[in-house]
Amino acid sequence: MAIPTMNNSYHWAVHGSQSITDTAAGFTSTNIRPTSGDLTGFTAKCVRVRVESAPIRWRVDGTAHTSTTGTLQNPLEEFYIEGPTEISRFYAIRTGASSATIKYDVGF
Numbered sequence: 001m002a003i004p005t006m007n008n009s010y011h012w013a014v015h016g017s018q019s020i021t022d023t024a025a026g027f028t029s030t031n032i033r034p035t036s037g038d039l040t041g042f043t044a045k046c047v048r049v050r051v052e053s054a055p056i057r058w059r060v061d062g063t064a065h066t067s068t069t070g071t072l073q074n075p076l077e078e079f080y081i082e083g084p085t086e087i088s089r090f091y092a093i094r095t096g097a098s099s100a101t102i103k104y105d106v107g108f
Helices: 084-088
Strands: 012-020 046-051 056-059 071-073 078-082 091-094 100-107
Touching: 012 091, 078 084, 091 100
Parallel strands: none
Antiparallel strands: 012 100, 046 078, 046 100, 056 071, 056 091
């Protein structure tokens, strides 16, 4: 589920940056389930996402994405996704002609 504020009980350890294009995409898998280093074998419990450059739409329900369905987020807005299932089902797509960039922090 998306949550409105940061839960400080997480160990915020990974930072990611990703381009959101006209093809729906999820988080980089090795940021959510690291395959090397101290977090090998751990799975993300919460992700804080900030939209940087252009509007996006996102979903966590497994439904096919389009640029007109899902939750709209505009540049400089941030949101949180909590729970391994929702994180793994997160997909975003740009809403217009310009690709967006998202920055995210991953909590374990």
